[in-house]
Amino acid sequence: DAGITQSPRHKVTETGTPVTLRCHQTENHRYMYWYRQDPGHGLRLIHYSYGVKDTDKGEVSDGYSVSRSKTEDFLLTLESATSSQTSVYFCAISEGPTVANVLTFGAGSRLTVL
Amino acid sequence: QQPVQSPQAVILREGEDAVINCSSSKALYSVHWYRQKHGEAPVFLMILLKGGEQKGHEKISASFNEKKQQSSLYLTASQLSYSGTYFCGSQEVQGAQKLVFGQGTRLTINP
Known part of the structure; x- marks a missing residue:
């Protein structure tokens, strides 16, 4: 299996609290992505990174920020969590947007905001 | 903009065939397919x-159709x-x- 781990795997928090999810890879892939998965919406892109300190917004970036200070780590932060951010969050990595830009996903982090 | 898939759900018996469709309102460079089992990652x-090149699964x-996206x-x-x-x-442009x-x-x- 590709070396990609997400932490925490499960978290319950209260509205208004900050939350940080971590994605760690050992593949030295340049590209990293954060998606959220909700019933009826599939996988929606939140933010992605194409290198250290290089990030960009996805479709549903409001309320989220990201940081990538090292190639192996991509952090997703909810500054003030809301109930609408209850979801399963998946991190994904890829070698790059080449012809065969295949995504490898982490196991997911289930976040519940009460 | 998200591509639209159809049908949303399908139930089959083992041995039957299935077709799943994906359409986009934008011109596409490539289409990717992923499968997710319950509780697992895609x-x-x-x-x-x-241009027609295909890479992937041996049994699926x-x-x-580029013209129809x-x-x-x-x-x-x-x-x-x-x-x-x-x-x-969907990937809209190469790169x-x-x-x-x-x-x-x-x-x-x-079964």
Whole structure:
């Protein structure tokens, strides 16, 4: 299996609290992505990174920020969590947007905001 | 903008065939297909490129109609292991860094 781990795997928090999810890879892939998965919406892109300190917004970036200070780590932060951010969050990595830009996903982090 | 998948759900008996469709309102460079089993992460199945090149799974086939911005995934003689949710992902231009996924199609295979 590709070396990609997400932490925490499960978290319950209260509205208004900050939350940080971590994605760690050992593949030295340049590209990293954060998606959220909700019933009826599939996988929606939140933010992605194409290198250290290089990030960009996805479709549903409001309320989220990201940081990538090292190639192996991509952090997703909810500054003030809301109930609408209850979801399963998946991190994904890829070698790059080449012809065969295949995504490898982490196991997911289930976040519940009460 | 998310591509649209159809049907949203399908139930089959083992051995039957299934077709899952994915359409986009935008011109596409490539379409990707992923499968997700319950409680697990999505896993890559196949990529179809503009111009007809196909890379991926040996037992599942797909087509890509560039003019209609549509792709179809064909699962023939379905097996129990094919159950799961299938997602198509669209890449609008070569080199695009984002992959935008459809809402998913849930496939259930019964014995």
